[in-house]
Amino acid sequence: MMIGQEPRNRRQALGKTMWVSVWLLYLAGPVGQLLEPGVSTAERIWGGLGLALFVLSYFVLIFRHMWRALTRTMMYGSLALMLALSIALSWTLDSAWLVLFIFTSVASGVVLPLKKTRWVIPLITAVLLAVGARYPAVRDYYLFAYGLPTLGCGFMMVGVQYQIRTTTELRAARQEVARLAANDERLRLARDLHDLLGHSLSLITLKSELAGRMLPDRPEDAARQVADIERVSRQALVDVREAVTGYRRPRLVVELAGARAALRTAGVTVTVDPALEGEHRGLAADEEGALAWALREAVTNVVRHSGARRCELLLTEEWEADERRYLCLAVLDDGAGPPRAQQDGNGLSGLRERLALADGRLETGPAPRGHGFALRAYVPLGAPTSPGAEAAATPDISPEPVDDPA
Structure with a gap:
């Protein structure tokens, strides 16, 4: 069983009990003093009852502290009783009973708050030294035999309790991190499924409507649309499987082909910038994946x-004001655009999160001509070069319209 954990079964409870009980071997001194010849019956009765009450108080404090929180009355009452028994038994019987102060100091270090142990443990040690001073036979060594162990063991238990609390907090923090990681993974999965299925199902719906309009006059064209539906659905199944396993990283070229197919099927004339079809130097895989999701x-x-x-x-x-080079994907349409009061839906919210993970950003608003909607996704490019060199090396190529065969 790990430190700081409550016992979960009888075996663990027995192990903790044995670990606590083994330290009672240090009470062999007081027990042996009671069994020495010449000790009166009254002393034996007084010592036996006092020792039994002391051990009972010690066990009540330690075990109650392990399983549940102690009340202030029980905590301070038990410690006061242990200290009183330590003083009374040590003063009336023999110097061997000074060992009880060590147990009292250890119990204080276990159950008391840190601020109180700073003065309670030294106080117990001072009382021990005062009581032990009445025994001339042990004055030469009782400071080292009882005083230092009382002080050291008490503060050692303070350190052990601090370690237990730290371990408990770390264990709780680890559980919280695991819970947050699971929530992030669920969010990633929900975002991926929304993007994957929203696109694929929209395309399947459009092609199904188109195939329905072609029947029964154009069965061959309808069959081609049905074949496309089958292909899209199979690809959607593959994408979902890859998204669930976390290995899918879309590419711009692949998404561009799907975008052309979807737009042409919907009867939308698409104009594609040739730069979209080329290689993009300095674009990392994560940044390309974020742009592909944006597309x-x-x-x-x-x-x-x-x-x-x-x-x-x-x-x-x-080029941004911070001298960083960004790649901007812009999707412009001449549609109605979203209502002004409408907030981002799940798709745009998830897209903002994806781009933020790639150190990019998303901008949405009206199209430049004032009619339609514009979406711009920015991701950083590596290996920056000077703006002048980039302008000189890049030819001025204007986008060419792609006719809609549909």
């Missing part, structure tokens, strides 16, 4: 909510 979520919102007829997908590099 997926933005296209899903265009298809499901915007009512747009045209959509532009742009990718540009921008």
